[in-house]
Amino acid sequence: MSLVRVTNFAISLDGYGAGEPQSLEAPFGHAGMKLHEWRFATWQPGAPNGLDALFGRQYDVGFGAEIMGANKFGPPGWQDDPDWRGWWGEDPPFHTPTYVLTHRPRAAMEMEGGTTFHFLDASPTDALVVAKEAAGDLDVRIGGGASTVNAYVAADLVDHLHLAVVPIVLGRGTSLWQGLEALEDTFHIEAVTSPSGVTHLSLTRRSPSA
């Protein structure tokens, strides 16, 4: 069965998925790269093939589509730049149809490596119908940012989340947990800390989503 999953989504101890303000120069705001260093470390030559790498590899396996929020695709105002093609160059790391939620959609962009960006002015629920159709038997990844993940969880549309809690305190930003009181009733929550200091949370839905 096709699932809706969040994977390798990094948050701070205080639950922020990015800092602020975000800009072309500071895509993660005042958080800088701190939320993502643990994962980049796994990509270095000779990096340990340990727990962080194991969780990291979940990112690439079994997905047939991604949905992301407008704030992940570009800095504030990217909709005004007709030449903006995302942060990732001509071969983005998605390798599937990738749906960008925006109130100002534009024509689809076919990139190298299997990624095609589609722009949807749609609710989370309606966008998921489109993405599931594209993914077929594979899973749909909710790619972020924090407000998009939060919206999908709040709408009860997610089957599994892998969150990486990085031992930093951001103090401000977009909260992943906002409004998700008693999430433990819907999800089994498992925690394991890696030698890097990152605590990996695996949230598994107790019963299938609708």
Add this chain to the structure above:
Amino acid sequence: MSLVRVTNFAISLDGYGAGEPQSLEAPFGHAGMKLHEWRFATWQPGAPNGLDALFGRQYDVGFGAEIMGANKFGPPGWQDDPDWRGWWGEDPPFHTPTYVLTHRPRAAMEMEGGTTFHFLDASPTDALVVAKEAAGDLDVRIGGGASTVNAYVAADLVDHLHLAVVPIVLGRGTSLWQGLEALEDTFHIEAVTSPSGVTHLSLTRRSPSA
């Protein structure tokens, strides 16, 4: 050297140290006992003598005084009840001079087992001077609640914190992390998850406090 320490302070994944609203019937608000079950479990006959128990025992060792906020001592309005003597009966688990921060101080209460409650209308800094004097060579415990721990950390008065992150989402309450941006610059932060699912954070000050 006498240190200022927080130990066995439980928070939710979203950083709340208690739920709301707090009352005589619901001392932890809507959180109920969920933040504390892991620790109570270690007190049961035959409980595993494992990581949770090991962290739990830090509570009793090396302290010569405690400071707590008014909200820990009693439900809202306890100051209007001249007979209120705290939640813990006649033999409270502190066994040291214990300083309750309140704008409406009352006469000290000598309890059994070495606990004496003193009531101070004082700033965190001034209360700490009093508590350190009482503790002598031993440490001072900042006992909570979340706003009191937060105030002491924000005032840069704490040397070590042990926090127990319980895998629940409270959604509302008093945030431990509020305003503590970049705490990782001041503290080394170590995380380890216990088989119970609780992640223990040990925050150790990188240089001695003033």
